[in-house]
Amino acid sequence: MGVIVRPNGSYRRALAEALIEAGRRSRDVVVLDADTPKSTGTLAFAREFPERFVNVGISEQDLVAMAAGMAIAGKIPVAAAFAMFLMRAWEQVRNTIARDGLNVKLVGTHAGLSDFMDGASHQALEDVALMRTLPRFTVLAPADARATRELVLEAILSHRGPVYIRLGRDNAPVIYSEGEEFPIGGSKVLEDAVDVAVFSYGPMLGVAAEAVRILRRQDIHAGLVDVYSIKPLDKDTIARQSAKASLVVTVEDHRVHGGLGSAVAEVLAETTPKRILRIGVADAFGASARSYEQLLEYMDLTPERIASRIRGELR
Amino acid sequence: MNGFADSPLLFRNVDLGPSGLRVLAEKAERARTRLIKFLSEIGGWHAGSSLSSLNIVAALYGYWVPAGRALGVERLVVISKGHMAPALYVWLSIEGLIGEEELETFATPWSRLQSHPEAARLRGLVVSSSGSLGQGLSIANGIALAAKIDGVRREVAVLLGDGELDEGQVWEAAATASAKGLDNVIAVIDRNMLQHTGPTEEVKPKEPLAAKWEAFGWHAVEAPNDAAAIAAALDALSKLRGRPKALIVRR
Structure with a gap:
């Protein structure tokens, strides 16, 4: 990647x-x-x-x-x-x-x-x-x-x-090299889904990419899609990538309700119902931290934790 | 400007000065009779607010805007207190800009005449949609500042309710207009002394109102609620430079 x-x-x-x-x-x-x-x-x-x-x-x-x-x-x-x-x-x-x-x-x-x-x-x-x-x-x-x-x-x-x-x-x-295009309404499939399809956006895309790499070392093959256009949403790609996987995961630095977690759940409920793990922030607020990494740790959103939650869900 | 260059409002001919004001006063009187009938037809929806705004609407739409064309100034009206819509629609029908029979469609879902005006349904007649109080002055400031950036001669009037002045955003915008030297903005305040629950001075006192605007760096004047008097006051205010201007129309 x-x-x-x-x-x-x-x-x-x-x-x-x-x-x-x-x-x-x-x-x-x-x-x-x-x-x-x-x-x-x-x-x-x-x-x-x-x-x-x-x-x-x-x-x-x-x-x-x-x-x-x-x-x-x-x-x-x-x-x-x-x-x-x-x-x-x-x-x-x-x-x-x-x-x-x-x-x-x-x-x-x-x-x-x-x-x-x-x-x-x-x-x-x-x-x-x-x-x-x-x-x-x-x-x-x-x-x-x-x-x-x-x-x-x-x-x-x-x-x-x-x-x-x-x-x-x-x-x-x-993530991207020079010359990449980002049409509104599109998405970027960084890795095709196999066992797992991961959807993310913004800074968490980097964190999710690291989680995908950790999973790979454990022989779990997860795809990764950058959903940079939240609205209009690339529903076709979301449905197509999800169809290949047994588990769909969303990763975001936003509430799982109303955010990408909800958006993907809406698409899947209307197309190909799938088990979905929504990773982000639920009923909690953030906190002040000395570093971004420290805050990710506090919010349980480090690559290691995300990988282990996905692994746990697959068992 | 979004569809305003060819607004039908701009192409009314008015005489500047006393003869134009006499015609305006006579038309406003006719509009009042029609508005009272219309308000009874629609169950008195925001009757008080519509009645107190009618002369302001007449002065702005029936005189100040078309007079601007004669003077080479682009003039626009932003309606911030949208619940005065019955007055606006009756005025537009008196001017022949909407059909008399169209008034009967008021507030039906398919009608151009929504209870609170929708800009997209009344292109060239309504600048921005309203219904949510407190936003109009900020919008007017944006339009006025764009004119300064473009070096265009444009004046923007905004119709505010006195109860609406409870909204904090009005005062954010009042401070902005003065900070940016927007002397092409005129805030016209319908000082009908009433807001939803009762008399303004009982709910949340607005006085000393002129002094408040002055304290924000505005030039504030008052006029009685009379179409010709309001139009004359607008004429005078348009000539003043250096500060944004507030016209408080007393009941």
Whole structure:
């Protein structure tokens, strides 16, 4: 697979570069932030295109509705905030952006467990559930820096309509090589399913890849699919890969209810019912940790634990 | 602008000044009679709020927007208090922009005339969908700031309820407008002194209202609830530069 699991990529650095490129390619691109440009990565765009950057201050509801106004005026607004606090404006997103189908790109950074240091208040574990339920929205969750760059550019420059892009912080694995394409609605089969079919997205794809490798050494052959397009979902690939396996597994840094675990369960219930193990966060909150690895350990989401849970389920 | 360049609102001819205001006042009076009848037909849905907003709708849609075209300024109205829809629809029918018989379809699922206006069903007439309070000023700010970025002459008015001012987002947006120097935004506040549960000053006092807007860096003025007076106040406010502007329309 050639996957490097150790998080050494940065989603926000990739976002920063993609925003500048989008800004160069289209004069309509404007970027809005709620006083976190240093953290989200929008600062680079602010320096390059100060006249097209808006810091609205610490007010996410205002941020979202203002981006809606910009889209009404024909701009391509990109509004970035910590995923957790962007969800504070979910009602604005629903009633204004989704209802009117406005061409707004929302970027939720620091999603999942990526913001280890800041603790439970900052760790968005519900955003996929909240966003994938909205009509007209596209929901994307790139796994590494290259995927982030491609999907951000595609969402801004090629796709017309509202998009939510879920990003972590500096916990991106390295998975893809240059030139890979990520069409919206697609997925990436990194390894074909045999005994087990594993579906994952975002930073957990790297963790899941490591778990798959551990299982391989124990002679359990698990496939791995990157479900970077949460909505629209690549149902065909999910059904096809699941059909080959005796166990289906989802791995995510999100609640298992409402997240990919639910999304895959919905597809399988409607196509080929299968036993499914949903790995992620259930009825618990995160915690502050000194490192990403320490938080994964606390949340029982290390590659070793994931591999052992899958093995246990197969017995 | 999403379908507004050819909005039918822009192509009404109005005379600027006293003669235009006289025509407006006469039309607003006719609209009031029609609105009272309409409200009885629909079981009085948000009657108070619709009645107090009618003169504001008349002044904005029947005068200020088309006058902008004559002055070479693109003017848009964002409706934040969407429950005043009966007033909007009656006004549009008086203007001949929607059919009189279409009013009968109000709030039926297939109708363009939803209880709270839906932008997608009324292209060129409604800028953004409403129904959820507190968002309109932020939206107006976005449209106004885009004009500044593009170097376009555009003014955006937003119709707010006084009860709606309880929403914190209104004040987030008030601070943003002032921070960004959005002197092309006019907030028109329907100060009918009532909100859902009762008198505003009993539920959650709004006064001193003008002073609050001033404290946020806005220029605030008041006008009586009279179509011609509101239109004249809008004319005057449009000429002021440097700060966002609030027009408090007193009951």
